[in-house]
Amino acid sequence: MKTMRYLEVGQMDDLGRLDTPLHRLDARIKMVTVAVFIIAVMSFPRYEVSGLMPLFVFPFALIGVGKIPLGCIYKKVLPALPFALFVGLFNPLIDRDPMLTLGPLALSGGWLSFASILLRFTLTVSAALTLVACTGIHRLCAGLEQLGVPSLFAVQILFLYRYLFVIGDESIRMFRSVQIRSTGSKKLSLRVYCALIGHLLIRSIDRAQRIYRAMVSRGFDGQIRLLHRTQPGWRDAIFLLGWIAFFISVRHRNPARIVGCWLTGEGL
Amino acid sequence: MLANRRRIINTPTLEIRDLSFSYPDGNEALRDISCRIEYGESIGIIGGNGAGKSTLLQHLNGCLMPSKGNVLFDGRPVARETLAEIRRSVGMVFQDPDDQLFMPTVFDDVAFGLLHLEVSSENIAERVRTALERVSMSHLSDRPPYKLSGGEKRAVAIATVLALSPDILVLDEPTSNLDPRGRRRLIKLLRGFDQTRIIATHDLELVVEVCPRVIVLDGGRIVAEGAVTDLLNNEDLMFSHGLERPHILRHRHPH
Amino acid sequence: MHMADALISPAVGGMMWVAATGLIAWCSKKVRAACDDRLIPLMGVLGAFVFAAQMINFAIPATGSSGHIGGGLLLTALLGPHAAFLVIASVLTVQAFFFADGGLLALGCNIVNLGFFPAFVAYPLLYLPITKSAKNGARLWIASVAAAVVGLQMGSFAVVLQTLASGVSDLPFGSFALLMQPIHFAIGVVEGLATAAVVAFMVRARPEALVTDSLRKPLRPVLTGLLLASVLIGSVGSWFTSSQLDGLEWAIQKTSGNEEMETPETGTHCRLEKVQEKTAFLPDYGFKDADSEEANAWPAVEIGTSVSGLVGGLSTLAIAALIGFSLKARRRNE
Structure with missing residues (x-):
């Protein structure tokens, strides 16, 4: 890892x-x-x-x-x-x-x-x-959007970035728990690997669903509006x-x- | 002030009528739930894991739609047409604040809902500030959510909802993953609100401190409803539904 | 397989940027048109998932080495090509921003190489037809390996073409292709197997997660034809060149030939240079000097001036560093 x-x-x-x-x-x-x-x-x-x-x-x-x-x-x-x-x-x-x-x-x-x-x-x-x-990434993405990059893509980068830490933590916890139980070998067999990745994927998909609910609960209508705070x-x-x-x-x-x-x- | 006056004239109540819900895989999660929640009330929904607490909460702002029965908000059913308005009045605080804080900074997160209400940008800044002050987190405005502690995340998640000035606050396991200090702060905060509060949890000591009335769920049904001290002191009832009598009550009523 | 800024010319980088931004705009429109708001958080979280998954390695049986999933094909199987392309592009962008994987100018190349080929060529032309409706069993494994291998082969071939078209590296076309293609064949097989295994796992554990029908409509025939043509040209080209070469030995031999080719070529050279950006197959030999007039004057550099160039270079570097440090010191004092 x-x-x-x-x-x-x-x-x-x-x-x-x-x-x-x-x-x-x-x-x-x-x-x-x-x-x-x-x-x-x-x-x-x-x-x-x-x-x-x-x-x-x-x-x-x-x-x-x-x-x-x-x-x-x-x-x-x-x-x-x-x-x-x-x-x-x-x-x-x-x-x-x-x-x-x-x-x-x-x-x-x-x-x-x-x-x-x-x-x-x-x-x-x-x-x-x-x-x-x-x-900073938030200003970069807002800037990208102002430069004409589709807002969907700017938001995609922000979301990826935000959940990098959450999913990264999750993957590390899962990886450790597998390692503790495996007999010293650092590398995972393909079988274990796929179960691990598969579970991580399922957790990610579930999380995406919960995030969607949280977004909808606050009035999300398909459009994410980024705040632009600077003017050159x-x-x-x-x-x-x-x-x-x-x-x-x-x-x-x-x-x-x-x-x-x-x-x-x-x-x- | 204005909000208060509106509430006096028109106190929104929440009524659940014969609500049943099955997941697409056939798993029946809720059966014939009926109850009425008055404005300003603080009510606890308790039950063990899998009792249906979260599923019930999802119905309160239309994240899930009932298979049978209705959720009536101020007399009007939750449906496609009323969804936008109901979501504005029902503030939902999710169990994992990481799901709720998805924007790059705390400020953006609190502003997220406001940006969908077409509030002017000065107003947004003002309302974000007030909401963060309400939960004493103004100093975190520019921080990224992933850098916050568990308690801070929870408080900010509540602020994201408060900014929309909801009439009803719905909280799912608000004390999970909090240290004692964070928990204490949260309880103080919850006691200070005058909105309707609906709290689903199995932290019974929290319920004792915050909710005068309690609903006990088990297997998707309401198995008991009543005053908090009556129900939670009933050792048999608690035990048979996967709960236990909280210590705090033992000390109040020593044997 | 990340292309680096240092290996490409502005022309190639710019062209690929145009291609990549065009694709991003087109895919964003498509995803928006699908009107599925759930996709926004799902795409974001899956981007983070791919990132995390790339950190975990598994042992490749019987080789002693380890591999990890690239994720392009898996994303496409989960999200359909348009949304998957955006996710891959965002992963590459974040990698370029934070880890300097690749670089900003090469970002366009990387998005095309690692996003376009798996999502818009390998997936619709191989993965879908082979798997058909079957979601498990041999078909899934064959489809997945075939799509991963072909996607990566085309991607790595594109790296070769872009490098050569840029003319920064001296590597001859044939030997570079011979270096890149077999490595990426192996990587592709591993990627395919891992993807199939994860998809099979998902079919068992969460079948509904794989359904994204709104975005799975087949591409229009014209587009498919165009894509097929590019695949054919690519594969015939690589076969043709690799069949007549004999690896590095040939490359070094060719280098000695280079000396004779060099001098008389100024005339054709300029013309070639113009063609170079359009047809990537021509530059089978390193160009001596790249673009501007200054460069054309190059062979006339006298020894003396080049020594002074070196001395001057080092001293300006020192001056640059000095400026940086003094700015920093000044700010600290404030």
């Missing part, structure tokens, strides 16, 4: 309820900014390494202003890594043309593109996680335009190379 993954969700949600200037920004503005950021990152040519570095300003600044613990973000980047790592690792194997020499060391194009993949991965993932940590103001506009200007300029001119040339005393 993956150790109570959903508990991490609760931690992210606590962060989402902090009150900082970043948290107070309109959720839509933050989503759009992060989307532009991700597109900017992905649009770099595949061998780009140094050009990506200045973009780290964005997640770092958000983490700083939003009072988000750095560890909380980067602890999550690693477990998500394997697939990108797996696919990326083939680049050094396949693309072996030397591309960059550092004294006696020759780096192949594959290694460069591999490094680039890892950088992109870290950038996009940390930006996405930071977005959630500085907004001039702060939001500055945030959005400022960062987009930054992304465009970084994408266009590589400040890293300028700094590098200045430090190593070379001409541009």
Whole structure:
């Protein structure tokens, strides 16, 4: 059993309820900014390494202003890594043309593109996680709805999220009670597994029915109305335009190379 | 104030007439239930597990419809046409607050019912605040429900119903999963309401403290009805229906 | 099998986003039209259920490894394709939000790969016809395994296509497909068996839970035809490519060939790039440089400037970190 993954969700949600200037920004503005950021990152040519570095300003600044613990973000980047790592690792194997020499060391194009993949991965993932940590799921979903996502889907995410903790607790209790009675083996046999999952499923369906009754008792008519509490103001506009200007300029001119040339005393 | 005046002119009573109910699988859960509950009364429905308490409660706001008989609210039967109005006047507090608190924050949860009443947004905020104050949970307004303690969840679940200013409060096992302090607070809260309260439970000490009148259910039938001290002191009656005489009464009437 | 942001290009990610949001809108409309309010809490709770179920593993007999249910097919069997698709999409969205599984740009890819194929291809074309009205017995097991395998095969094949169309990875089409398809065949068999077992359990324990007739209407013939065509193209394509390849060895051999192909190709290259996004089968070899003009100037990078690029890169990274920390420190002092 993956150790109570959903508990991490609760931690992210606590962060989402902090009150900082970043948290107070309109959720839509933050989503759009992060989307532009991700597109900017992905649009770099595949061998780009140094050009990506200045973009780290964005997640770092958000983490700083939003009072988000750095560890909380980067602890999550690693477990998500394997697939990108797996696919990326083939680049050094396949693309072996030397591309960059550092004294006696020759780096192949594959290694460069591999490094680039890892950088992109870290950038996009940390930006996405930071977005959630500085907004909170309830504001994200309200924002999604305002951006035109069908309200049924926004509500679906909220419900899933709400009952994640309830069903997660239930599954852990059931899993433990099975483990206590099984003879030391950590893995369940398919038979036991299916009974466990089946019971969990039945409990979930029953719960859904009870929730439905509770909803109906309070006048539910098929439509869930979400409260929208924020309206974008001039702060939001500055945030959005400022960062987009930054992304465009970084994408266009590589400040890293300028700094590098200045430090190593070379001409541009 | 306005609500009070309305109630004086027009005191809503709840009447159950010959109600029977069978589940689709043929299991007969309720048989010939009849009783009348006056406005402002606090009545306990007691009985062992499977006696039909929850099933009966489901009928009070039309979550289940009777196979036979009627539930009359202020003289009008619970039916498709009257459902919306009746659900507004009957506030249902479910056994597991996790089923009742499904929105992302306490505020959203209390506002949920109001949003369906087309109340203006300033009014909503005001009514949410009052409802939370009534159960002393105003400080939790922005918290997510899953982070609350059992007692807090229960209190907020009651607030979600109070916000709709119901005439009748229906509570299913309100003290289940509460620690003694939470239970004490809840009893105090329940005693303070002036609405009709219908409480289904097997916590008999709660019944003794909150409900002057009691209905005993067993096997889907009403087996006894009367004043709380009379019925609950009847050791044979209690024992034969899977209940027992509460300690609190033993101390009041020592042998 | 979560696709990652780092492996796709904005064009591919954007296209898949459009496809995914279109499907979400369409399914939301369908579910609304079914007018079954009970579905709203049911879908939400089942989403949480899938999440929880994915945390529990079981031992795969005779292999020593363990597996868990993905849940796509099970959800479809319970809810019908439209509602199930929305639930799968919401699970993937929450995973992308909170665990960085996949990523935001790749979310569209993931929703299509893991939601569309089981719900709208494998379920109507395999699961339903094979199970017919039978709710238990051999038919259920065959249907479930077949649908799970085919759904996952198409999903993983889509991952391969999307990766190649993006051109971020150097993995050749054939060997990537050879890596992905067999793994997902095994995963599919396990998923199918587990799904069938849970459905069989539900048939015994709670038969009425499986009835969602209002949402089970068969798809229109045109749509079915389109879907079938895509399946055929996909399977023929994968068969064709994998039959003429010999695994990784071939891949490495091909790499040495790459050197000759590289230089004279600038002309076709640009054209290919445009086609690349539309037809995913073409890029059987890694493209050297991706999109912009800056990139085309790439082979001319001198050693000196690239060293300075590295130094500069590291120092800007340090500056970025410094900015972040100082902002944090300032806020703490306030």
